[in-house]
Amino acid sequence: MNYVASTYLDAWRAEWGNVVAELMKHYEFEGDKNTIREYKSRYEEFATQASELEWIDWSDTSVEPGEDRSFGTGAVSASFLEEAVLLKRQVLYLIDKYFSAEDSEYGEYIYLYKGNGAELDKAK
Numbered sequence: 134m135n136y137v138a139s140t141y142l143d144a145w146r147a148e149w150g151n152v153v154a155e156l157m158k159h160y161e162f163e164g165d166k167n168t169i170r171e172y173k174s175r176y177e178e179f180a181t182q183a184s185e186l187e188w189i190d191w192s193d194t195s196v197e198p199g200e201d202r203s204f205g206t207g208a209v210s211a212s213f214l215e216e217a218v219l220l221k222r223q224v225l226y227l228i229d230k231y232f233s234a235e236d237s238e239y240g241e242y243i244y245l246y247k248g249n250g251a252e253l254d255k256a257k
Contacts, residue, residue, distance in 0.1 A: 138213035140251040145220040149173075151245040152227050159239055180219040187215035 153173045160166050189198075191208035232242035 134207065134210040135213070136255075137251045137253075138210035138217070142213045142217040142220075144246050144248070145217045145224065148224050148245050149177075149220045152224050152242065155242065156227060156231060156239070176223055180216045183219055184212045184216040188212040 153169065157166055157169050160169065188204070188208050188211070191205040191211050193203045196202040228242045231237065231239045
């Protein structure tokens with residue numbers, strides 16, 4: 134489960150970076166680009182915090198955080214999937230908002246990902 138969730142997260146992280154880079158190409162002023170960089174950074178922080186919240190949801194919260202706290206067997210994959218889902222939603226939102234209209238000045242978005250999903254024979 135961890136391998137599949139990690140692979141899914143990697144794919145959406147890459148797509149997230151790509152859609153932001155494509156959006157950035159349409160701005161020439163550094164102030165505008167800084168706004169996009171800050172938006173990207175803050176959204177990544179939000180997704181990371183949501184991932185951490187999901188992790189503790191799968192944990193024994195009757196024990197103080199630290200080495201003695203046990204985690205359910207789904208904590209890692211649930212955490213990865215939470216972050217992936219949030220990145221995916223924002224990628225699709227940006228594509229819909231900026232790249233999907235026929236007359237969009239941003240053009241058509243080309244997805245970075247060309248794979249067929251997790252290669253299960255590589256799972257360890």
